[in-house]
Amino acid sequence: MQKAVRSRVRVRRGSEGTRQALLTTGAKLFAERGFDGARVDEIARKAGVNKAMISYHFGGKRKLYIAILTATLTDLASRLKALLETNDPPATLLRRFVSTFVEAMQQSPTVPAILVRELLSGGRHVDRHLLPHFLALFAVVREIVERGVRDGSFRSVHPTLTHFGLIGSLLFFFITAPVRERLQREGKLPMEVPPADAFARHTQELMARGLAAAPSRA
């Protein structure tokens, strides 16, 4: 966190501060409106910097976006890959995967939307340099499930299908947060939606029971 900044009041900051403000504000707006929907004017204004700074520091809108996407993917991938470096039982790893993923989404609420929007656009901005981090996201659940199937603690589910199902569940909960909140605020949502950590527990339980090799005795 940096010194509190009143909205729209320009403040002096160094080169690094400007870069960071653009990355942060850009992530927020790209998440909300997508690459095409976000306007560089607005990114600059809300970041409290001049819009010419986008070209100066990043080389244009697209390159700012790629910088944000890169940061998003590498952060998430490294957090998740760390899980695989232990020899904990697969069932435990899967629980930890869910809680780690959910914590990451809570700490960086722009991540899920940016990720899903990039996927929707066919990964247009994922270049050779970024692809490994991108694929790493696809690999972690698969690896955990493969371990579990191998050691007999999971039934023989398909690792990739399990991956898509789980990641999809988690991402969807977070990308729908804005609509849910809007509808709730307007009194148009005829249900209550529990907070993210309740969703994490729900998902952990569902996966544990759904993948278990033997019928659980509990």
Next chain:
Amino acid sequence: MQKAVRSRVRVRRGSEGTRQALLTTGAKLFAERGFDGARVDEIARKAGVNKAMISYHFGGKRKLYIAILTATLTDLASRLKALLETNDPPATLLRRFVSTFVEAMQQSPTVPAILVRELLSGGRHVDRHLLPHFLALFAVVREIVERGVRDGSFRSVHPTLTHFGLIGSLLFFFITAPVRERLQREGKLPMEVPPADAFARHTQELMARGLAAAPSRA
């Protein structure tokens, strides 16, 4: 299907044909690039009609989009709501929900992307008239789960959380289809991904075991 049309060769068609061509092509492009990314010029060109027809028949880009969103939501909602009109056991209903949903996505491959993009944008285009259909999508799984919890065939899971988890799984599988296909085509995908109906069966099984009240004996 209408008479085969060579790409880019304009053909005579009635008013209804023009409308339909714009709806179909528009759905495809809005799904691929989003509302802001899709260009009216391209929609018209690929539909084989003059771009002035968008204003004439729909009143502009935004109204064309809303017409497409409306068709998308009402079709899907009515298919799914039909499930609730039987008294089949909840476990059966849930299986049928999955297969119905998957069939719908396969028949209309633009639906998942349009839906998710609209959710990402906070449901900006869902007006008073469209909201009921939108909420209906939110209600079907919830209703099935409530029945199952009530009659004791499901353990006491949270219906809304189950809803988000399941819908998220299903939608995610389909919105990632374009990336997966691209990466596979380029030989960059280090895994095979089974077809949609295998995913449907995987999901049915996972949900059945994950929600079951008693340990399954199979």
Next chain:
DNA sequence: GTCTATAGGCTGATAGAC
């Protein structure tokens, strides 16, 4: 490094002929 002013391209829309 930052800002102002402006250029230049693209996009959605429509007037008016057919």
Next chain:
DNA sequence: GTCTATCAGCCTATAGAC
């Protein structure tokens, strides 16, 4: 209903002053 031609507005990018 359809098409051509045209326009006004918006959006990104940058030259040049500070």
